[in-house]
Amino acid sequence: MMTTPNIILPQLIVEAGLVNTSPVQAGTVLILDDPVLGKLDTGTLGADETWTDLSSGFPQRVLGFTISRPSTRLQGPLWNYQAATASILCDDSDGALDPDNLAGPYVSAGATQIVPMVPVRVRALFGDISYPLYSGFADGWVPAQVTYQAGYAAVTIPCTDGFKILAGTVLAAGGTLGTGETSGARVNRILTLAGWYTARRRISTGNSTVQGTTLGADSLSLMQIAADSEIGQLYSDGAGTVTYRARHDLLTDTRSNTVQAVFGDLPGTSHSAGTELPYAAVGRMTDDSTVANDVQATRLGGALQEATAPAGNLRFTRSYARSDLILQTDPDALSWAQWVLGISKTAENRIESLTIDPQADPLNLWPQCLGREIGDRIQVWHRPASVAAFSRDCFITGITHAWDSGTAMWQTTWTLQDATRYGSWLTLDQPVLGQLDNNMLAW
Numbered sequence: 001m002m003t004t005p006n007i008i009l010p011q012l013i014v015e016a017g018l019v020n021t022s023p024v025q026a027g028t029v030l031i032l033d034d035p036v037l038g039k040l041d042t043g044t045l046g047a048d049e050t051w052t053d054l055s056s057g058f059p060q061r062v063l064g065f066t067i068s069r070p071s072t073r074l075q076g077p078l079w080n081y082q083a084a085t086a087s088i089l090c091d092d093s094d095g096a097l098d099p100d101n102l103a104g105p106y107v108s109a110g111a112t113q114i115v116p117m118v119p120v121r122v123r124a125l126f127g128d129i130s131y132p133l134y135s136g137f138a139d140g141w142v143p144a145q146v147t148y149q150a151g152y153a154a155v156t157i158p159c160t161d162g163f164k165i166l167a168g169t170v171l172a173a174g175g176t177l178g179t180g181e182t183s184g185a186r187v188n189r190i191l192t193l194a195g196w197y198t199a200r201r202r203i204s205t206g207n208s209t210v211q212g213t214t215l216g217a218d219s220l221s222l223m224q225i226a227a228d229s230e231i232g233q234l235y236s237d238g239a240g241t242v243t244y245r246a247r248h249d250l251l252t253d254t255r256s257n258t259v260q261a262v263f264g265d266l267p268g269t270s271h272s273a274g275t276e277l278p279y280a281a282v283g284r285m286t287d288d289s290t291v292a293n294d295v296q297a298t299r300l301g302g303a304l305q306e307a308t309a310p311a312g313n314l315r316f317t318r319s320y321a322r323s324d325l326i327l328q329t330d331p332d333a334l335s336w337a338q339w340v341l342g343i344s345k346t347a348e349n350r351i352e353s354l355t356i357d358p359q360a361d362p363l364n365l366w367p368q369c370l371g372r373e374i375g376d377r378i379q380v381w382h383r384p385a386s387v388a389a390f391s392r393d394c395f396i397t398g399i400t401h402a403w404d405s406g407t408a409m410w411q412t413t414w415t416l417q418d419a420t421r422y423g424s425w426l427t428l429d430q431p432v433l434g435q436l437d438n439n440m441l442a443w
Contacts, residue, residue: 066400308341
């Protein structure tokens, strides 16, 4: 670990796949727009990389970065997870990262390796544990627009993860494939057709079966409609692994059904779920944006199925309709509507975000900032002025890291989803959720 007075930082490692020789056998890697190597099912989408550590040497190459793994709530339990991005600021006073420097260290056969789509990853080492924070591809290499004095120069590396590639890979339309397969099998099928790395996918089986597909769209959207039809989660994790979680995973996976960490504004206070760790800021909201008390679901080729909250619960009617679901039966579409209604039928008094400053308790907070993942369950305690203490269980749905080497400041912010209503679904073999007549029947 690197230390300065009153500051404890992990070792931060930023690497790029800059190589002077081809890392794989020629003719085996997919190359977009190439008439031979650009064919689907012909080459793999990538290969093992030879990594260059940009965070070492000269004397400090990486000056800071921002990593964003965003998500947007569609309705109730439905979330859309977007491509993760990174913006990395580097000192380039030696010109090593300038694409026009053909005398630099990253030149092969007269051609620069400072090109778009170079793999980039960010890791952190803390307590002998390596935490993957980001894995993606350089969108480009952007020199500063001004000329600085004393020979200083800077380059920004904007990056986007594999969702960018999958969104840009259109699978040609053809005969019907995969009728009756699980949603997880569909996601796996699309990844394979798109040439995505076998080792960089973590796919749940799925709890629903889906209609056959004729493809004819980009790979990402084909997977996202399978995830929406399942009410699952589809995202890339910090290591760049495409991850698909079925809807029951939030109920059955330990990291989602059991609180993994407790945060509050009175650090050290003990609770049944754990002891409060400090947070820097909390975002709260109570509004009508989460409400859908009339849910209309139509599968492709099916009839409209509707689930509506009891009249006594309605101050107003707000509908949410989907007509693009690829579920196999109308009863499944009705169950889908009922599941969405169960989460969104009334407004949520919720905690939407939590910001952590790891320097407030470095030994305990760094592993939290670096190690938490989308879908993890945390508990937040809050004590507003003149209001009794209260708590909310939340799922992490988005992650942002910001680091500035000049100030040694790090900030992690989590986007949160209220988990309160996920405590009422009937779950077999669970001591509390498994009790009949006490919990809703899960689909």
